[in-house]
Structures are given as C-alpha cells and as structure tokens.
Amino acid sequence: MVYEMTDFWGKSLGSFQSFLSSKTGLSRAESVASTLGSLSCQLHQENFIKAVASAESKQEEEDLVKKEINVVENILSKPGISPKLVEQCLIQALYCEMLGYPVTFAYVHAVKLAQQGNIQQKRIGYLASSQFLSMENELGLLLINTIQKDIRSTNVANICMGLQAVSYVVNTEMVPAVSFMVEEKLKHAHAAVRKYAVLALQHCLLQASNHHSIQSALLRLEQVLSDSDISVVAAAVTTLETVVKTKNVTLCQHLIPSLIQIQQQIIQGRLSAKFEFHSVPFPWLQIKLLRLLGLLCAGDKILSGSVGMILKETLQKAEVNQPVAYAIILECIVTINAIEAPPEMVELALKCVSKFLKSSSTDLKYLGVKVLSGVLNKLQDSFSTEHQDIVMECLQHPDETLHLKTLNLLYVICNPSNVHTVCAKMIDFLEKTHDTSLQRNLVSKVLQLAGKHSSDHKWIIVTLERLLRTTDNIISSESICEVMKRLKGGFSHKTEGRDLMLFAASTYWNLCTSSALSDMPELLIQLSAWTLAECWCELKDVTTSKLQEKLCQLLQLPVCSDETKLCILSSLTNVTLKCSDISKNVPSLLTAFLEKENSPLIKQKTNELLRLICSPDIKTKLCKLPDVENIDSTLSFLDEYVCEALQRNESPYLPWRSHINQHTNLTDGVNRNVYSVFKFECNQSSSSSPVDSYCGSYSVQSDPSFHSFQSSQDSYKHKTSTKTKKVWTLEGRKKENSKKLPSSSSQESFPVEELPAENLHSDALLISSSSKITEVVDKKCVVEECSSNTSELTPALKDLHKDNRPEHLNSNV
Numbered sequence: 001m002v003y004e005m006t007d008f009w010g011k012s013l014g015s016f017q018s019f020l021s022s023k024t025g026l027s028r029a030e031s032v033a034s035t036l037g038s039l040s041c042q043l044h045q046e047n048f049i050k051a052v053a054s055a056e057s058k059q060e061e062e063d064l065v066k067k068e069i070n071v072v073e074n075i076l077s078k079p080g081i082s083p084k085l086v087e088q089c090l091i092q093a094l095y096c097e098m099l100g101y102p103v104t105f106a107y108v109h110a111v112k113l114a115q116q117g118n119i120q121q122k123r124i125g126y127l128a129s130s131q132f133l134s135m136e137n138e139l140g141l142l143l144i145n146t147i148q149k150d151i152r153s154t155n156v157a158n159i160c161m162g163l164q165a166v167s168y169v170v171n172t173e174m175v176p177a178v179s180f181m182v183e184e185k186l187k188h189a190h191a192a193v194r195k196y197a198v199l200a201l202q203h204c205l206l207q208a209s210n211h212h213s214i215q216s217a218l219l220r221l222e223q224v225l226s227d228s229d230i231s232v233v234a235a236a237v238t239t240l241e242t243v244v245k246t247k248n249v250t251l252c253q254h255l256i257p258s259l260i261q262i263q264q265q266i267i268q269g270r271l272s273a274k275f276e277f278h279s280v281p282f283p284w285l286q287i288k289l290l291r292l293l294g295l296l297c298a299g300d301k302i303l304s305g306s307v308g309m310i311l312k313e314t315l316q317k318a319e320v321n322q323p324v325a326y327a328i329i330l331e332c333i334v335t336i337n338a339i340e341a342p343p344e345m346v347e348l349a350l351k352c353v354s355k356f357l358k359s360s361s362t363d364l365k366y367l368g369v370k371v372l373s374g375v376l377n378k379l380q381d382s383f384s385t386e387h388q389d390i391v392m393e394c395l396q397h398p399d400e401t402l403h404l405k406t407l408n409l410l411y412v413i414c415n416p417s418n419v420h421t422v423c424a425k426m427i428d429f430l431e432k433t434h435d436t437s438l439q440r441n442l443v444s445k446v447l448q449l450a451g452k453h454s455s456d457h458k459w460i461i462v463t464l465e466r467l468l469r470t471t472d473n474i475i476s477s478e479s480i481c482e483v484m485k486r487l488k489g490g491f492s493h494k495t496e497g498r499d500l501m502l503f504a505a506s507t508y509w510n511l512c513t514s515s516a517l518s519d520m521p522e523l524l525i526q527l528s529a530w531t532l533a534e535c536w537c538e539l540k541d542v543t544t545s546k547l548q549e550k551l552c553q554l555l556q557l558p559v560c561s562d563e564t565k566l567c568i569l570s571s572l573t574n575v576t577l578k579c580s581d582i583s584k585n586v587p588s589l590l591t592a593f594l595e596k597e598n599s600p601l602i603k604q605k606t607n608e609l610l611r612l613i614c615s616p617d618i619k620t621k622l623c624k625l626p627d628v629e630n631i632d633s634t635l636s637f638l639d640e641y642v643c644e645a646l647q648r649n650e651s652p653y654l655p656w657r658s659h660i661n662q663h664t665n666l667t668d669g670v671n672r673n674v675y676s677v678f679k680f681e682c683n684q685s686s687s688s689s690p691v692d693s694y695c696g697s698y699s700v701q702s703d704p705s706f707h708s709f710q711s712s713q714d715s716y717k718h719k720t721s722t723k724t725k726k727v728w729t730l731e732g733r734k735k736e737n738s739k740k741l742p743s744s745s746s747q748e749s750f751p752v753e754e755l756p757a758e759n760l761h762s763d764a765l766l767i768s769s770s771s772k773i774t775e776v777v778d779k780k781c782v783v784e785e786c787s788s789n790t791s792e793l794t795p796a797l798k799d800l801h802k803d804n805r806p807e808h809l810n811s812n813v
Helices: 002-024 028-053 058-076 083-098 104-115 119-132 140-152 156-169 175-187 191-207 211-224 230-246 253-267 283-297 301-317 323-338 343-358 362-379 385-394 400-413 419-432 436-453 457-470 477-491 497-512 522-538 544-555 562-578 585-596 600-614 616-624 636-647 690-694 710-719 772-792 795-799 807-812
Strands: 679-681 699-701
Touching (some): 191 230, 230 253, 230 283, 283 323, 323 343, 362 400, 400 419, 544 585, 600 616
Antiparallel strands (some): 679 699
16 A cells, blocks of 8 residues: 555656656756755745744744844845745745844845746735835835736736735825726726726725825726626725725715615625525625615715615514624614614614524624614613613623623613612622722712712712722722712702701711721721711710710721821811810820821821810800801912012022922032023013002922022022012912013013912812811911921022112112
8 A cells, every 4th residue: 555655656746747847848857856946945934934933932033033034135145046946035034024024135036026937926026025015115116017017918817916916015106107007907807807906996096185086986986886796896895985984975975876786686695606605695795885884874864764774674684593694783783873773773773682682692792782882872761671681681691791891881871760770780790800990990980870860869878888898999089079069968958958967977877886997998987077077966866975086986096097087187176166065085085196196287187176175265266257168279368478578589489399309419418500590580460459569470490400599699690680570469479471561672581481370389278178277277387388488588589679679669678
C-alpha cells in the first residue's frame, strides 16, 4: 500500500513538472528547481509564522520579525530578481506590516509587481499596494496608470483587480481620472465587473464634493437597482446606505419605491434558491434594505406611511424559527422605532419583542430588552403589566450583561405607578453586586426616579434608609442635602406636614436608640441628627434632655468623621436654641468630648455651644436676631475698611489659594527667580456709590516662585510709581467688568491674571448651619481672617501715589 502511494505521488509530480516544462519552455532541470524553490518558500513562510506565534515575549517576536525584514530587504535590493521571488518577499513583508513593523522599502516593489507579471503576481501586487499605501501616499500616482490600463483591459480578472484598487488607492485628486471609466463598467456584460464597478463608484461618491458629480453618480446607481443580477443590486443597496449616512438624506428619498419593490421580490420568493439561507431568501440584503428604509423615512410621516405595509409583510414572512429570521424581525423593530410609525405598527413591534423576551436564548433576550426601550418611547406609557413581569423576570437570569440592559430598561419604563417596584428591584440588585461603578450608577438612578416620580415622602425616607445601609460610601453629601430640602418642604405642608414630621422623627429616633447604632452609616447619622433637630417636638415620649443626651452620644461614636461631628453639633445647637430647658448632663458630656477632640474647628464649635448653654443672655439675644435669608458673599460691608486700608498704603488680602505654589521654589529663604514681578492693575470705574468713588476692582497676579516680598520691593516701587486704576467696588473684591473705561495715555498698565471672587469667601462659608449662632460666628471669622492677613500684604500697593486718591481723602491723610 505504501509502495502504491509513493508511486502515485511520483507520477503526479513528474506529470506536473512535464506540464510546467511544456508551458514555460523551461528545461526539466529548471522546472524542477522552480517547483522546489516554490515549495521551499512556502515552507519558510509557514515556519516563520509558527515561530512568531510561539514567541514567548515581545522582545523575542521583535527579534524574529526584524531579522526576517532584513533578509527580505537584502533580497529585494539585488538586481534582476524574478517576479516570483518578489511575490514571495512581498507576502513576507505584508505579514510583517500587519504585525506593526514598517517595511517602507517594499512599497515601491509592490507597485512594480502590480504593473508587470502574470495575473497571480499582479493580484499580489495590488493586494500589497492596497495595504501598504494610503490615499495620501505619493506612490499612488505611480499606480494610477496601471489601474486605468487594467480597467480598459478585456480580461475580466484585470478589470476586477483595477476596480478593487480604486477603493484603496485613489484619492480626491485622482477621482476625475477614473470616475468616467468606472461608470462605463456599470454596463459591462459580466456581473462581477458590474458589482466591483458599483463598489468603486461608492468610493468616488464619498470622495466627490461637486454636487453635479454626486447627482450623476446617483442617477447611475438608480439604474443599477434594476439590474438583472441580484448581487449587483445588493452592492448598489450597500452603496446607497453609505451615501445616505455620509451625504444628504434627501438625495435618495425618491428611491424608496424602488427599494420597496426589491424587498417585495425577495419576500415573495422570486430569487433563485441559491440565495436562500436556512429557508430565508437573501436575509443579508433584506436587513440592508430595512436599515436603508429606516434612514430615508426617519422623521417624515408621509414617507413612513409608505413603508408600513412592506414592514408588516416582512414580519409575517419571517416566521421561521431560525436565528437569521430573528435578525430580520429585529431589524424591522429597529426600523419601526426609527420612523413615524402608526400605533398599530408599534403594537405589532411589541408583540415581536415579546418573542425575544420569552425565548430561552440569552442572546435573544438581550436583544429584546435592548430594542424594547425604543418601542416604549412610541407607546407613551401604555406598557402592559404582562410585559413588565417579563422584564422583571430577566433580572433573575444568571447572565450579568442581561441584568445591566434590564436595569436600564427599568429606568426607561418607570412611571409614578410603578416607581416603588422599580426602585425596589434596583436596590435588590444593588445589594448583590460588588461592582463599584455599577453601584454608583444604580444609586444615581434610584435617587433620580424617587425625586421625579414619587410624591410619597414616607416611602422616600424608608428607601433612603435602605439605600444608605447598602451603599453608604457611594451616595454623595449633595444628594443627602437635596433629600433634606425636599423633606423640609414636606414638613411645611399644611395638612400632611405634622404626620410626616411624626413619621420621620419616630423612624430616626428608633434608629438612634437601636442596638446597632455603632454600625450606622455616617450619612444616615447626619440625616438622623438633622431630622431629629427639625421634628423632635412631635415626639411626645421624648424629652429635650433625652434628645440632647442622644446627640451627645452620637458625637462620641467612633465611626463619626469631622463632617459628621459638625453636623451633629449644628443639630444640637439648633435644639438648644429652640428649647427652654437644657439637660444637666450636656455640659459634662461636651466637656469630655472636647478633651478628646483634636480638630480646631470642632473645638471652636463645641466651645461656642458650651458658652451658649452656660450664658442664657447670649441665647436670648440670638433668638431676637432676624432671619438672614440673603448672604452677602461679596462682603460689601468691609468696603469702607478695605478702602481706608488701601489708602494707608497697605496691601490687599490674598486668599490662601493664591499662595499654594509659593513654597515650591523656596530654598534657604532665597528667591531664585529674581525676574518675577508681582504685577497689578487698577481700574477706575464710574459708580454712584461712595465706595466706588474710592476704588475700582482690584486684581492680582503672582508668580508661583513668589515668596519673598521684601527682596523685590524696590523693583515693585519702580513699576508702580505711575498712575494706576482704582481697585475696589461696592460689590466687594471681584473680577473686573468686561467693559472698562479707557485709561489715559500717561497711565501705564501691567497685564494681570485676575483672581476669582469666590476664592475669597470659600473658607469662611465652608461650614454652614441652620442655627443663628453659626451664621454670626462665620461672619466673625471672615472679618478676623481679612484683618489677620494685613500683615502679609504685598508691597505692590504701598506705592500708590497720593494723587490717585480722592481729594477729600488726601486732605485727611
């Protein structure tokens, strides 16, 4: 048996060699050598690919590829090499280029091989050129004559290769040289040539910018839609879809009747059986047609009505239980979502979606959930309970990707009637997942849905408690503040306010008195303290002393951060101001807490509270103060003080943010950058205010290397010795207005970088409290901060000339 097989292969190889000799005119020895050389090259290519695939490191792969590139480059650099050897070298170079290693030396050889050699070698040359050369590469100009020659050829293979190369090599400047030849080949007798001509015409359309050229090409495409070969029609549909996505949609809307007619011919089975796939006629062309119809009819009610019947017929014909039939149904649903479909079409689409959701395939369920949101937007809240139950069942599926799509769909279908159920499902899933990004997303959605669709404040309190216990570190303080504002509005309701206050106070009092107090999340502690301070009067069984002692107990919990302690202190201050009696144990509890605390701010707040408790006169005065609704964030009450200080040659207050980078270049107290200048610009603005008559708006620019004021004082005096603009307004220290008064020609201005006004006050307004004492203390801190910073003033303003001041101030000085 072995001998017979050996004899068979020997005779076959001998016959093959004789055939080559007779065809090429080579001698027997040359023919054998050529055959063996070809086999050797193929074996080398296989070994090289296997070696690269089995490389254990990137470095090993790089060494192998570079070594091979050097071998190929040496071979191609030799004169008189055969086209067959060039072909093998280009294949190796093409593989190296695909791996990411440039082989620029082989580009010109690819162009040359496309210009000469047999059909196989020309094919390799075109393939390598299309992969090597971009449309901006200058070597493409060398290939344009070859493309024109091949398109004019009578050989079908050469024509097809030339048309294929058009889509890869021809750029905008070369399009006029080949476009008329491409349009001529649309009438070629061979269907393959017409198909490749359509694809080449697509490239020319995308590159063209002339409206007349586009219209002429579209007219040719319209004629191709009636071609006798369905493969050519499919290429034309693909081209139209690309053109509609990139060009104006209205250019192709007149082709809708032709596209509908093609779809009808397909679903009625008028095509050959060779185009069927699992008993579905030409499914890929159906999908392209449906997608194209959706693009053309989007937003147009009249055009949408013309495609309704063909969509209905397509859905009825796609009843085969095959995956490709589901693909057609899915594309019909997407098309219905895209167009202005009538209600009966939307209902039909919803029935089709239920098939996806009820399927046992995870992929089909995922697709059903994905397209359902678009259908629901058309239904306008007429989503049935049956479909809601089906969607809820998808959350029980083990596939996590399906869970994510289902949760997004629940967010879409949520309305005031099902918001409680949807949020409960989301929180249930939230308790099971450990993905931080997913948790953050779900928490955001639950809070949004609760604020948008629910008016039940009691449900919000219960839901928020569950949410805080599940993901305390995910919810932001801003979200809790929004909830507090909403509850504050509910507390002031005329009919349901007292009932809500009683429910909230009872809920949070039970939480604070439970045995699991040490495990409470911080944000829940803050919310409990704030709520009890607002609603404690509704608790008949809870005295003021109990509440104060409970708040003091919360202060000493180990889980409390500085922010939580400040919130509890504010709530305790609020309770102290509202009630008449104070627990005897509160001062001792606060004193003990004060001894263990290290934060200066918390110590200050605690001392203020102790003084308030021990001094009834202060409490009486504070209770008589009017409510402050509008906070003067510009500190205009300091204008007179600031103007007087500036006229005494003192420097302005700089926020701490302007000094952040001061110490970066500080070395042994020496200013390394002696050329940096502390620049300023003053502007005189017109105002009826007395303060505005003193100064405009002041702005300062400091170099990061600035840290020594005295070392450059003389330089500053020289720079500021001329007249300058005023720098303060009635609204306080802020940015200069966009419209400035023109300065006189004798004034010298220095470009500056203005400091934002909000930087001045952010420290003073960092901690806000509902109590009046906190507001008073905050204002006091601002004044003290501005006063204490006068010792670090820049010398820039110490040289303001006396004539820059108003006359009545000069007389006082």
